[in-house]
Structures are given as C-alpha cells and as structure tokens.
Amino acid sequence: xxxxxxxxxxxxxxxxxxxxxxxxxxxxxxxxxxxxxxxxxxxxxxxxxxxxxxxxxxxxxxxxxxxxxxxxxxxxxxxxxxxxxxxxxxxxxxxxxxxxxxxxxxxxxxxxxxxxxxxxxxxxxxxxxxxxxxxxxxxxxxxxxxxxxx
Numbered sequence: 001x002x003x004x005x006x007x008x009x010x011x012x013x014x015x016x017x018x019x020x021x022x023x024x025x026x027x028x029x030x031x032x033x034x035x036x037x038x039x040x041x042x043x044x045x046x047x048x049x050x051x052x053x054x055x056x057x058x059x060x061x062x063x064x065x066x067x068x069x070x071x072x073x074x075x076x077x078x079x080x081x082x083x084x085x086x087x088x089x090x091x092x093x094x095x096x097x098x099x100x101x102x103x104x105x106x107x108x109x110x111x112x113x114x115x116x117x118x119x120x121x122x123x124x125x126x127x128x129x130x131x132x133x134x135x136x137x138x139x140x141x142x143x144x145x146x147x148x149x150x
Contacts, residue, residue, distance in 0.1 A: 013070040015042045017055065020064035027058055080133045082140065089145070092138035099131035 018038065021027040028035040031054055041048040055067050065081050072079035106127050110120035 008070070008073075009044070010070070011042045011044050013066050014050065014055075016066040017058055017064050018042070020066055021058055021062040026062075030061055031057065078129070080129060080136065082133060082136055087141065087144075089138060089141035092134055092141055096131060096134035096138055099127065099134045103127045103131050 018024040018027050021030070024035045024038045028038050031038070031050075033050075037048070038050060040046055041050045058064055059067050063081075065079060068079045068081075103124065106120070106124045107116075110116045110124060116124070
C-alpha cells in the first residue's frame with residue numbers, strides 16, 4: 001500500500017521528481033543506486049535522503065522541474081521553465097512587448113467594473129507569467145551574446 005505524502009512536502013516533491021524522470025527505476029539507473037533505496041527516501045516515516053547532489057543530477061539530466069518549483073515556492077517565488085533558443089533576441093523582445101500589452105489589457109478590463117474577481121486575477125497572473133517568461137528568454141539571449149564575446 002502506498003503511504004500518503006503531505007502535498008508539497010519534500011517527500012512528495014521527491015516522488016514527483018522521480019515521476020518526471022520516468023520513474024524511480026530510471027532515476028536509479030542514472031544514479032547507480034537501487035530503485036528500492038530511492039523509493040524509500042519518499043517514505044514519510046523514513047529518515048533516508050538522496051542528497052542534494054543527486055537531486056541536481058536528476059534535475060539536469062531529465063530537465064525535471066519538481067525540485068526547482070518546490071524551492072521557488074518555499075522562497076516566496078515561482079519557477080518558470082524556459083525553452084531558450086540562441087539568437088532569438090528580437091523575437092523574444094517583440095513577444096515580451098505583446099505579452100506586457102496583454103497584461104495591461106487584462107488589468108484594465110478586470111477593473112472596469114470596479115473589482116477584480118478571482119477568475120480575472122487568475123487570468124492576469126497567467127498573462128504576467130507569460131510576459132515574465134518572454135522577458136527572461138530575451139535576457140537569456142542577451143546573456144548568450146555577452147558570454148560568447150568574453
């Protein structure tokens with residue numbers, strides 16, 4: 001029987017990380033450990049831990065986001081994964097402007113009746129996340145230019 005893990009707990013996040021890796025077996029294959037040991041580290045009654053370096057290795061190898069999402073929330077922020085294509089500064093900057101315009105449009109529309117509903121706030125947040133992601137893509141493109149010219 002599977003033990004219940006507290007949602008958002010480090011144990012639940014570790015389980016989500018394994019799922020994003022294609023299962024504990026695939027994670028164990030990469031790490032050179034046993035599947036049983038990795039699954040044991042998700043047991044709420046266990047004091048086992050796989051260690052930070054192994055979490056980082058799984059995150060990098062499988063491009064898994066569970067640990068990054070958890071840490072960002074714990075620090076009071078959010079994690080937005082980005083697909084970055086080198087040389088797309090112009091496209092990213094242009095798209096960022098369009099996304100910011102979408103944010104402004106949603107805010108003005110939501111405030112037209114004097115109050116922002118929960119549903120409207122969710123829409124605005126989604127638009128903000130999209131704008132931030134595009135700005136970060138533009139930032140990554142600029143950083144790539146800086147790095148290649150060092």
